[in-house]
Every structure is written in structure tokens, then in C-alpha cells.
Amino acid sequence: MNPIxxxxxxxxxLTLFRLVLRLGxxxxxxxxLAGLGLILVQxxxxxxxxxxxxxIITRKIGRFFIYExxxxxxxxxxxxxxxMVVTSFKDAETASSADxxxxxxxxxxxxxxxxxxxxxPVHILGVSQSEVAGEEIATVVPMxxxxxxxxxxxxxxxxxxxxxxxESVMRVPANAVERNPVISxxxxxxxxxxxxxxxxxxxQVNFFTYFFVSTLTSVLATTGTLMTSALAAFAFARLRFWxxxxxxxxxxxxxxVPGQVLLIPNFLILSNMGMLDTYGALIVPWLASVxxxxxxxxxxxxxxxxxxxxxxxDGASRFRYLWQIVVPLSRxxxxxxxxxxxxxNWNSLxxxxxxxxxxxxxxxxxxxxxLNDDAGAEFHILMAASCFAILPIVIxxxxxxxxxxxxxxxTGLK
Amino acid sequence: MKVKENISLRxxxxxxxxxxxxxxxxxxxxxxPVVVSLAMSFGNITALKPIxxxxxxxxxxxxxxxxxxxxQKTLWNTVNYVVYSVPPTLILALGIAMxxxxxxxxxxxxxxxxxxxxxTTWVAIAIVFRYLFHREFGLGNWLxxxxxxxxxxxxxxxxxxxxQEPRGIWEMMLFGPLGVSIADMPFGVDNxxxxxxxxxxxxxxxxxxRDTGYFMVIFLAGLQNIDKTLYEAASIDGxxxxxxxxxxxxxLLSPVSFFLLIISMIGAFKVFVPQFMxxxxxxxxxxxxxxxxxxxxxxxxxxxxxxFAAAVAYILxxxxxxxxxxxxxxxxRKVEYGQ
Numbered sequence: 001m002n003p004i005x006x007x008x009x010x011x012x013x014l015t016l017f018r019l020v021l022r023l024g025x026x027x028x029x030x031x032x033l034a035g036l037g038l039i040l041v042q043x044x045x046x047x048x049x050x051x052x053x054x055x056i057i058t059r060k061i062g063r064f065f066i067y068e069x070x071x072x073x074x075x076x077x078x079x080x081x082x083x084m085v086v087t088s089f090k091d092a093e094t095a096s097s098a099d100x101x102x103x104x105x106x107x108x109x110x111x112x113x114x115x116x117x118x119x120x121p122v123h124i125l126g127v128s129q130s131e132v133a134g135e136e137i138a139t140v141v142p143m144x145x146x147x148x149x150x151x152x153x154x155x156x157x158x159x160x161x162x163x164x165x166x167e168s169v170m171r172v173p174a175n176a177v178e179r180n181p182v183i184s185x186x187x188x189x190x191x192x193x194x195x196x197x198x199x200x201x202x203x204q205v206n207f208f209t210y211f212f213v214s215t216l217t218s219v220l221a222t223t224g225t226l227m228t229s230a231l232a233a234f235a236f237a238r239l240r241f242w243x244x245x246x247x248x249x250x251x252x253x254x255x256x257v258p259g260q261v262l263l264i265p266n267f268l269i270l271s272n273m274g275m276l277d278t279y280g281a282l283i284v285p286w287l288a289s290v291x292x293x294x295x296x297x298x299x300x301x302x303x304x305x306x307x308x309x310x311x312x313x314d315g316a317s318r319f320r321y322l323w324q325i326v327v328p329l330s331r332x333x334x335x336x337x338x339x340x341x342x343x344x345n346w347n348s349l350x351x352x353x354x355x356x357x358x359x360x361x362x363x364x365x366x367x368x369x370x371l372n373d374d375a376g377a378e379f380h381i382l383m384a385a386s387c388f389a390i391l392p393i394v395i396x397x398x399x400x401x402x403x404x405x406x407x408x409x410x411t412g413l414k
Numbered sequence: 415m416k417v418k419e420n421i422s423l424r425x426x427x428x429x430x431x432x433x434x435x436x437x438x439x440x441x442x443x444x445x446x447p448v449v450v451s452l453a454m455s456f457g458n459i460t461a462l463k464p465i466x467x468x469x470x471x472x473x474x475x476x477x478x479x480x481x482x483x484x485x486q487k488t489l490w491n492t493v494n495y496v497v498y499s500v501p502p503t504l505i506l507a508l509g510i511a512m513x514x515x516x517x518x519x520x521x522x523x524x525x526x527x528x529x530x531x532x533x534t535t536w537v538a539i540a541i542v543f544r545y546l547f548h549r550e551f552g553l554g555n556w557l558x559x560x561x562x563x564x565x566x567x568x569x570x571x572x573x574x575x576x577x578q579e580p581r582g583i584w585e586m587m588l589f590g591p592l593g594v595s596i597a598d599m600p601f602g603v604d605n606x607x608x609x610x611x612x613x614x615x616x617x618x619x620x621x622x623x624r625d626t627g628y629f630m631v632i633f634l635a636g637l638q639n640i641d642k643t644l645y646e647a648a649s650i651d652g653x654x655x656x657x658x659x660x661x662x663x664x665x666l667l668s669p670v671s672f673f674l675l676i677i678s679m680i681g682a683f684k685v686f687v688p689q690f691m692x693x694x695x696x697x698x699x700x701x702x703x704x705x706x707x708x709x710x711x712x713x714x715x716x717x718x719x720x721x722f723a724a725a726v727a728y729i730l731x732x733x734x735x736x737x738x739x740x741x742x743x744x745x746x747r748k749v750e751y752g753q
Contacts, residue, residue, distance in 0.1 A: 018564045025565060046652040066513050073510060074527045076623070081530070083553065084542045096551045232436035240421045241429035254444050256738045258684050260706050261727045264454065264713055264720050265447035268465060288439035318428065347535045349687050350706070354714055365537045372541050372691060379545045386538035397533045405529065408628065409635030 035061045088384035089185050095380035101181075108182045111140065115172045120144075125163070127174050136174035148191050150204075157204050159195040161188065189384035196371060196381065197359065205359040207388070210367035217282040217363065218345040224287040225341045226334060232288075233296035234322050238308070255290050260350075267354055281355040282363065286345055292337045295411065299333040300326060336407030339400060346393065364389055455725040461718035468721075475725035485726065487700055488708040490602075494610040495704060496682040499618045499625075504674060506622065507629035512663075514630070515637040525634065528627035536624070540691030543620040547576035547692075554616075576616045577692055580699035582608030583615050611701035617688050629674055636670040637663070676741040680734050686710070705730050 038058040045055075087095050089104030109124050111117040122140040130137040145168035150159050163169045194207045235241065236248055266285055267276075275281045303326060311321045327334070352363045362370070368389050375381045397404055430437075455475055457468035479485045510528060514521055531539065546553045559571035579586075585608040589596055596604050610618070644662050653661065686706040689697070696703035696711075703711075705726065713723025 018567075021560075021564050022567075043655045046649070046654050063516075063518075066516055066518060070510070070513055070518070070524050074524060077527050077531060077627070079553075080539075080542050080546060080623075081534075083546070084538075087545070098551055098556070100551075100553055100556050228436040228439065231432040235429045235432035239425070239429040239432065241426045241433075242421060244429075247433075250445075251440070254440070254448070256735060257444075257448055258680075258727075258731055258734050260684060260709060261451050261724075261731050262444065262447040263709075264724050264727065265450040266443055267714075268450075268720070269442065269447070284439070285443040288436040288444075290440065290444070293436060343533075347537070349537060349690070350710065354710070365535065368537045368541070369691060372537075372544075373694060377548070379548070379551075382541050383545070386541050390534040390538045393533055393535065394530075397530075401526065404533065405525070405631055408631050 032065075035065060039065070084383045084386055087380055088189055088387045090189075090380045092378060092380060094181070095383075096377070103183050104185060105181045106184050106186070107179050108184070109140070109177050109179050111172050112176045112178055115170075115176050117142065117170060117172065122170075122177070124177065125169065137171050138174040138177050139169060139171055140177065141169050148195065159191075159204065159206065161192065189380050190388060193371065193375075193381045193385040194388070196374070196385075197367060205362075207364070207367060207385070209360050210362050210364040213279070213282070213361060214346055214364040217279055218342050221283045221286040221345045222338055222341040224283070225289045225292055226338055228288045229292040229296050229337070230322070230327060230330075230334075232293045233300055234326065236293070236297045237300035238305075239318075251290050251293060255294070263350070263354060270355055277356050277358055277361055279361070282345075282352055282361075285351075286341075289337075289341060292341060295337050296330065296333055299330050303329055332403065332406075335400065335403045336410070339396075339403060339407060343393070451724045451727060454721050455728050457721050459720040459724075461720075471721075475722050476729070479722060479725050479729065484700065485708065488703045488705050489729075490605060491610070491614060491700075491702060492683060492685070492704045494614060495618060495621075495685055496679055498610055498615065499621050500675065500678050500682055502618075503622045503625045503678065504629055504671070506626045508633050508667075508671070510626065510630045511633035511637055514634055525631065528630055530627065531624045532628040536687040537691055539620065539624055540688050543616075543623075544577065544692050547616050549573070549575055549578065552576065574612060575698075577613045578698050579612035580697075580701050581612060582610060583612055584609035586612060611698065613693060613697045614702045617692055617702055620692070621682075621685070621688055625678070629678065632670065632674060633667070636667050640666050672744070673741070676737055680737055683730060683733055683737075 038054070039062050042055060042058045042062075083100075086102065086104050089106070090101070091106040093107050094101050094105045109122050110119045111122055113119065117140070121143040123143055123146045125139040125141060127136055127138045129135075141163040145163055145165070146161055147164045148159055149162050149164050150157055151162060152158075153160070197205050197207070197210075236244065262285075270276050270281050270285075275284070307325055308321055311325055316324070347365060348363075349365045349369060352366050353369070356362060356366065368385060371385050372382060375385075454465070454468070456470055456472060458471045458475070459465055459468055514524055518524075545551075549555060554576055555571075555573050558574065562568045562572040563570075581590075582605075585596060589607075596607055598604055599607070609615075640662065644666075645658055648658050648662060684706055685704050689702045689704050690707050690710075693702045696707065709723045709726045709730075712719050712726065
């Protein structure tokens with residue numbers, strides 16, 4: 001029996017479901033048409049004249065509709081995330097079921113009593129015809145002996161799930177293997193996705209490599225951008241020099257140029273400098289940002305000049321004033337700009353795709369894109385990889401939520 | 415002429431020492447490339463023809479791009495992506511922002527939920543939606559099955575090919591069921607009538623899903639900036655809800671809205687990741703491939719037609735420049751000093 005059939009609802013339940021669905025939908029339509037009618041009437045009546053009984057009822061209905069819209073919207077926003085997380089715990093079979101399974105379900109194989117593996121969960125390595133005609137033999141390994149180990153395959157050291165110790169592999173009659181859907185939060189998809197990439201001349205590459213490259217380059221590029229931008233923004237905000245306005249307009253004008261124009265020449269420049277396929281290619285071009293300079297200059301301009309006078313009387317140099325007074329006062333803008341720069345670097349796909357080629361220089365996004373090509377329709381693996389790829393940013397967001405949202409609101413309004 | 419300020423050499427040297435680090439990087443990786451790229455687009459650099467052997471070929475890269483059927487197709491795809499993704503995103507974002515701007519509980523929680531898609535990376539989102547739009551086990555076709563079989567009682571379930579469907583959406587949803595077949599029309603008018611392919615529309619839906627929260631946050635900030643007493647004054651004057659929106663909300667929000675319209679259009683013209691991740695080959699009948707993906711494909715694979723790609727990049731720049739100029743010309747002052 002196909003295990004997916006076990007999960008499907010029986011026919012009788014389905015007709016009840018249809019009945020409920022149709023009645024529910026009819027009720028939904030009636031209530032909403034009536035409610036919308038009332039609201040429409042109120043929309044065209046003056047706001048001040050809503051103290052009538054009908055007006056108050058209508059207002060209550062309206063508030064209900066607002067919540068309803070927001071809740072439905074929230075469901076639309078969260079279902080893909082829920083689906084991603086749930087699928088990441090499924091196996092290949094449950095992840096590719098046409099009827100969606102809303103719980104982290106996988107098919108667990110157990111061996112019926114009498115074969116020496118009484119009801120122990122096993123992994124089926126394969127099913128073959130035995131010498132005795134008509135009998136199918138399943139090669140199984142107990143789940144607890146199916147472990148992630150470093151093995152040598154095709155000359156490369158890779159990590160795969162293998163029977164450990166090899167003697168734990170058993171052969172049992174296929175009809176003694178029972179398969180049942182169970183809810184499970186086993187992590188094998190995560191480990192399988194994590195160790196999936198393999199090709200490299202310099203040892204094994206896995207998602208640790210990609211995370212390392214992404215973190216290293218994003219952190220260095222962001223730190224560098226914040227430093228160069230703070231210096232430049234300070235000069236634009238508080239120092240006097242020839243050609244200040246002209247240079248500032250030139251900088252503002254470059255904000256209009258789409259980054260795609262820079263791809264080709266920057267690629268050639270880096271290749272002439274011999275920097276292709278290095279960390280430098282992912283960091284150096286992004287050590288300055290016009291937008292960050294602009295953002296910081298706007299903030300520095302709001303810091304009162306009196307502070308500089310006071311600092312000067314105390315004998316501080318310009319640089320010390322910037323470092324010890326302006327920078328600490330500008331913490332919010334540093335965090336906002338830092339978040340933007342970090343996300344830009346972390347999320348970029350096109351640039352690392354162009355300037356890096358060896359597997360151990362791949363960023364997380366390129367690694368994920370590679371896995372997407374490689375895993376095709378193995379969505380349980382892909383969802384696990386997507387989960388761990390977005391996790392750092394989601395955690396960062398929940399810690400710095402205020403700065404994310406205020407930063408975006410502010411830059412959008414200015 | 416302004417009176418020349420008296421700035422000492424020492425002050426200049428000091429200021430430029432602050433500017434130097436950023437300037438050097440910007441000079442090498444931003445200012446110079448803009449010029450180099452323009453120069454390259456008038457030449458004929460490929461993988462076989464390095465930059466020092468470049469010959470000047472005038473505007474021929476531009477003319478060959480503009481007359482290339484593939485280029486025209488990608489330009490049309492990009493325009494379709496912009497036209498079909500930007501307005502729904504902005505309208506939905508404004509709608510949700512207005513709902514959140516009423517007296518409701520849990521505003522912060524709702525705002526976070528709507529904003530969450532935006533902070534997760536496009537690459538992961540594209541993978542998830544590739545799954546949702548999968549023809550056999552995606553939630554999209556499951557939902558269509560529920561609607562067609564269980565709700566409407568049809569005998570066979572509706573199924574769509576989503577990311578594999580080259581037909582235009584109006585052709586499928588409107589003219590197909592009506593039995594109207596669309597003939598070829600001059601100037602490609604039939605392409606407008608057919609609409610973007612369902613494959614591209616699926617990508618558009620994904621991008622609306624992702625970006626709505628971002629614009630909602632900005633709209634919400636704009637709405638909360640509007641003085642509440644204006645609404646009170648209007649209600650005393652006997653205004654209804656429509657009047658209030660027309661006389662207060664819309665005019666006070668329009669600088670922000672226009673600014674958002676322009677920046678979201680610019681962003682949409684530069685789209686690359688969703689198409690590249692969800693339809694790596696450019697979609698059925700090449701119907702999803704955007705300009706930037708075409709640029710990447712022509713410039714960084716096959717014959718490495720770098721000059722051609724530079725010309726494509728400059729055509730994109732021209733479009734974006736025009737949009738920026740339109741913004742400055744029409745609403746520049748309002749946007750800048752609106753606050």
C-alpha cells in the first residue's frame with residue numbers, strides 16, 4: 001500500500017468537508033456583502049454623523065473586517081514560511097505528495113517482529129530480487145546506525161550518511177518491512193543539505209565554507225564602508241574645502257547609476273589586478289557607499305556646532321572629536337547604515353556569481369543558487385537549506401527590529 | 415558668483431585626508447567604470463578580443479541590441495514585470511498601511527509579520543515559491559483543486575503549469591474561455607492583449623508578496639506623520655470618509671507615494687534574482703528573462719560579448735535616468751522639502 005494513501009482522508013470525510021466548505025463559503029459571502037453594503041453607506045455619510053445605532057453597529061463590523069483583512073494577510077505572509085519549515089523536516093516521499101501534509105511527517109520503516117530487528121526504525125538502502133524466485137529482499141540499516149561520517153568518494157573527502165558500523169546492514173524480506181507516517185523533527189535534511197556540496201580541489205566544501213565566506217566578506221565590507229563613509233561624511237558635514245559642493249553633487253549623481261553598469265568594467269579591473277576569485281573581489285569594491293555617506297552626512301549636520309567648540313577648548317583634535325563625540329552620538333545612523341550595507345553584501349548574488357569561480361570562494365547566496373540547480377525537485381533538502389540560510393538574518397532582525405523599521409521609514413520619507 | 419571663501423591650504427589637505435579613503439574606492443570602482451563602460455559600449459570587446467585590441471564601432475552595439483529579437487523580448491518582459499508588479503505592490507501596501515493606521519491592537523505584531531518577507535533573502539524566497547508553484551506538488555495547484563472540485567463541484571481539477579506556462583494571462587483567463595483567438599497584430603499590440611506569460615506572472619506574485627511589507631512600513635510612517643487634527647477639523651466640517659481621503663490623506667501622502675513609485679520602478683527594472691532562481695533558463699519561450707539576466711548571459715557566458723553587455727547596461731541606465739529625471743522634474747521639490 002502506498003504510504004501516502006494512509007494520510008489521505010477517506011471519501012466520506014471528504015464529502016463532509018465539501019459540505020462544510022460550501023456552506024461556509026455561502027455564509028461568508030452573505031455576511032460580507034451585507035457588511036460591505038453598510039460600510040459603503042457609511043463611507044458616503046459625514047464622519048461627524050455616525051452616532052446613530054446603525055452607525056455604531058457598522059463601525060463594529062468595519063473593525064471586524066479590518067482585523068479579518070489583517071489576519072488573512074498575515075496568513076498569506078506566513079504560510080510560505082510555515083511550509084518551508086514543515087517541509088524541511090519531511091522526507092522525499094512526504095515532501096512530494098500532491099495532497100499537502102501540514103505536519104512534519106515522514107515515512108518511518110520498521111521491521112516486523114521475528115527478523116531480529118523487532119520494531120526498530122530502519123532506513124531502507126534498497127530492495128532487490130532474491131535468488132528464491134518471487135521473494136523481494138530489503139537491505140536495511142537501523143536508523144541509529146545510519147550516521148553522518150567522513151568518507152572518501154572519487155578521491156574527495158566528503159560527509160555522507162552511511163551505515164556505521166558497516167556490519168549493521170541487514171537483509172530482511174521486503175514484506176516484513178512496515179511503513180508508517182510519523183511526525184518527526186529529525187535533522188537529517190539539514191545535515192544532508194549542509195554537506196551536499198562536494199566538488200573542490202582543496203578539500204571538502206560545505207555550507208560552513210559558504211557561511212564563512214559570506215560572513216567574512218560582509219562583515220569586513222560593512223566595517224570598511226562605515227569607516228570610510230564616516231570620514232567622508234564628516235568632511236562634507238563639518239569641514240571646508242575647495243570644490244565641496246561640486247564633489248557632493250557628483251557623489252549624489254552616482255546614486256542614480258544602476259550597479260549593473262559597473263559589473264563589466266569592474267570585472268575587467270579586478271581581472272587586471274589579478275583579484276578575480278579572491279576574497280578581495282568580494283570586499284574591496286564595496287568598501288565605500290555613496291548612500292551611506294549621504295545618510296551619515298545628513299545625521300552629522302544635525303549635531304550642534306557648539307560641541308566642536310567645546311571639544312576644541314578642551315584641546316581635542318578634529319579626528320578625536322569625530323571619534324569620541326560624533327561617532328558615539330550617531331549610533332542609530334551607524335546601526336541603520338550598517339544593517340543596509342550588511343544586507344546588501346550578504347544578499348548579493350550577481351556580483352559574487354561573476355567574480356568568483358572556485359567552490360571555496362562561494363558566498364552563501366551562490367551556494368544556495370548552486371544547490372537549487374543541483375537538487376532540482378528535492379524540495380525537502382532545498383527547504384532545509386533555505387531555513388538555515390535565512391536564520392541568521394531573521395535572528396538579526398528580531399534583535400535590531402527597531403532600527404530596521406525606523407531606518408527604512410526614515411530613508412523612505414527623506 | 416558667490417564670494418570666494420578663504421580656505422587655507424592646511425584646511426584643504428585636512429579635509430581631503432578625510433575624504434581620501436572613500437574617494438579612492440569610489441574613483442576606481444564607481445566613477446571610472448561609468449566612463450570605461452560607456453567607452454566599451456562603443457567598441458567590440460569579447461572573450462577573444464581583449465580591451466587593448468578594442469576597435470571603435472560607433473553605435474553598432476546599440477543598434478544590434480535594439481534590433482535583436484531576444485533583446486526586444488527581454489525588454490518587453492522587464493516592462494511587463496514593472497507594470498504588473500509595481501502598482502499592485504504599492505496599492506496593497508497603502509491599503510494595509512491604512513488598515514494598520516486605525517485604532518487596532520497588536521499593530522506592532524502585524525507590522526512585523528508583513529515586513530518579514532522583505533528581510534528574508536530573495537534567493538531563499540525564490541526557492542520556496544518554486545516549490546509552491548510546482549506543477550505536481552505545489553500548494554498553488556492544490557488550492558486550485560480545492561476551489562474547482564470541492565467548492566465549485568467540478569469533475570476535474572483546475573491545474574496550471576505556473577512557471578512552465580508560456581501563454582499570456584489575459585489569453586488564458588479572458589480570451590481563451592471566451593473562445594476568442596488572438597491574431598498577430600501590427601507593432602506587437604497582440605503581446606499587450608495577451609498579457610505577460612503565466613510564468614512571469616507567478617514571479618510577479620512572488621515579488622508582490624515580498625515587497626508589500628517594505629512599502630507598507632514607509633506608507634505607515636507617512637500616515638502617522640499626518641496631523642490628526644486635520645481629520646477632526648474635516649469631520650466637524652461634515653466631510654465623509656472619501657472626502658477625507660481625497661482632501662487630506664492623498665495630497666499629504668502623494669509626495670511619498672510618488673517617490674516610492676519611482677524607486678520601486680527603478681528597482682523593478684533592475685530585477686534579476688527571482689527570474690534567475692525560479693526560471694534559470696529564462697522561462698518558457700524566454701518569457702521571463704529580464705534585461706539584467708540577458709546582460710549576464712550575453713556578457714559572462716558563451717561568447718562573452720562584453721561590449722554588447724555594456725551597451726545593454728547603458729540602455730538600462732538611460733531608462734533609469736529618465737525615471738529619475740521625471741521624479742526630479744515633477745515632484746523633486748515636494749519630495750525633498752516635503753517634511
